[in-house]
Amino acid sequence: MSEDERRHAATCLGELVESGIGVFCWCNRCGHNAELAIETLLGQLGPDFPVPEVGARLRCSGCGSKDIATRPAWPGLGQVTRHD
């Protein structure tokens, strides 16, 4: 695992609030994907909840699967979302 991957894997919700980014979710069954607002997740799970664990609490709105992958929605993968 690279240094970059380790940093992403260890990210908790509270760190995303500081960065102002959300959580990107991907359904492993049907490929449905969405970005969740960090404020919503923080209110439900708290700032110390690890981002990779968020998927275990979700269910796909497309197919109903609970096999959901989650990662921080880091900007820079094709488009810049904000500059502050």
Ligand SMILES: [Zn+2]
């Ligand atoms: Zn799905």
